[in-house]
Amino acid sequence: MITVNHLRKTFQTPRVQEGKFAGIRTLFSRAYTEKEAVRDISFKIETGEFVGYIGPNGAGKSTTIKMLTGILHPTSGEVLIHGQSPQKQRKRVVGQLGVVFGQRSQLWWDLPVKDSYEILIAMYRVEAATARRRLGELSELLELKEFLDTPVRKLSLGQRMRADLAAAMLHDPAILFLDEPTIGLDVVAKRNIRGFLKTLNQEFGKTILLTTHDMDDIEQLCSRVIVINHGQIGYDGSIDELRERIGLPTMMKVSFRGNIRVPAQWELPFRVVAKEGNLLTLACNRQELKAMEVLRVVSDWGDMEDVHMEEPDFEEVIQTVYK
Numbered sequence: 001m002i003t004v005n006h007l008r009k010t011f012q013t014p015r016v017q018e019g020k021f022a023g024i025r026t027l028f029s030r031a032y033t034e035k036e037a038v039r040d041i042s043f044k045i046e047t048g049e050f051v052g053y054i055g056p057n058g059a060g061k062s063t064t065i066k067m068l069t070g071i072l073h074p075t076s077g078e079v080l081i082h083g084q085s086p087q088k089q090r091k092r093v094v095g096q097l098g099v100v101f102g103q104r105s106q107l108w109w110d111l112p113v114k115d116s117y118e119i120l121i122a123m124y125r126v127e128a129a130t131a132r133r134r135l136g137e138l139s140e141l142l143e144l145k146e147f148l149d150t151p152v153r154k155l156s157l158g159q160r161m162r163a164d165l166a167a168a169m170l171h172d173p174a175i176l177f178l179d180e181p182t183i184g185l186d187v188v189a190k191r192n193i194r195g196f197l198k199t200l201n202q203e204f205g206k207t208i209l210l211t212t213h214d215m216d217d218i219e220q221l222c223s224r225v226i227v228i229n230h231g232q233i234g235y236d237g238s239i240d241e242l243r244e245r246i247g248l249p250t251m252m253k254v255s256f257r258g259n260i261r262v263p264a265q266w267e268l269p270f271r272v273v274a275k276e277g278n279l280l281t282l283a284c285n286r287q288e289l290k291a292m293e294v295l296r297v298v299s300d301w302g303d304m305e306d307v308h309m310e311e312p313d314f315e316e317v318i319q320t321v322y323k
């Protein structure tokens with residue numbers, strides 16, 4: 001279990017001096033600007049959960065992940081991973097964590113991929129037979145064989161991400177922290193990575209915290225989402241609940257055979273957004289109104305042929321929370 005209690009992080013940066021010799025004076029000045037990157041965040045993540053940690057640029061996501069992994073020290077508050085602090089009991093906690101920063105590889109740039117793995121296997125003291133078996137499994141799941149002998153700098157972005165994910169799993173951690181693991185990837189590569197993450201969570205029971213700007217990642221993978229904005233939690237719950245709470249309208253496209261006669265007014269709270277030829281676009285909030293009730297009204301307006309429903313796009317829902 002991951003427990004985060006009243007976590008805060010304030011960065012201090014030297015205040016830039018103005019005028020003559022500004023550079024030198026900034027260097028020796030004691031004036032600082034404070035930036036509260038994370039302000040009083042608390043949450044719990046149970047074993048086996050797949051949680052999306054999302055927010056706009058500069059919201060404090062990476063800062064949180066760096067505190068969860070022990071890279072950064074909180075200004076106040078605490079993180080506990082299975083009851084232990086990644087800052088105070090670093091060695092013990094690190095063995096339970098796998099970390100992937102999509103923007104930065106943890107592999108050695110000029111070495112063949114498999115040499116990086118050997119170094120990591122030695123660092124984590126994974127027993128030789130276990131390491132061989134695990135690498136075999138990861139190689140199959142992530143299709144690594146074709147580039148195990150290639151230096152990391154020569155890999156495509158998709159290959160590099162697969163190589164990094166395998167590296168994070170070599171010591172078989174129970175928890176994975178992923179910061180933008182699909183950034184810059186094409187559709188096929190994204191699908192492969194998502195498939196792998198789904199397997200890790202559903203078949204191997206790994207607990208995963210995923211940071212991403214790709215809302216498809218979130219929708220396809222996460223059962224729960226934590227939204228952070230200006231260093232504070234704005235929402236923590238299921239995606240469906242979030243959609244409902246925001247209450248963006250569902251769009252119904254109804255096609256008719258022949259003419260449509262839209263009356264001046266009707267009883268129920270739905271809107272006609274567009275009328276183009278024999279196609280009518282309606283907006284209704286499904287919390288207030290069932291689709292069937294809308295259709296019962298609309299069936300009097302002409303000879304209904306077909307109905308198509310469009311749920312609000314998750315991207316739109318999220319943009320509404322970020323505002």
Ligand SMILES: Nc1ncnc2c1ncn2[C@@H]1O[C@H](COP(=O)(O)OP(=O)(O)OP(=O)(O)O)[C@@H](O)[C@H]1O
Binds near residue numbers: 062
């Ligand atoms: N080392 C640092 N020193 C000073 N300020 C920092 C430092 N690291 C982050 N910040 C600031 O803290 C805030 C949160 O940054 P953070 O990188 O956690 O955001 P993020 O949500 O990960 O953003 P993005 O989606 O753009 O990666 C930003 O305003 C950032 O400029």
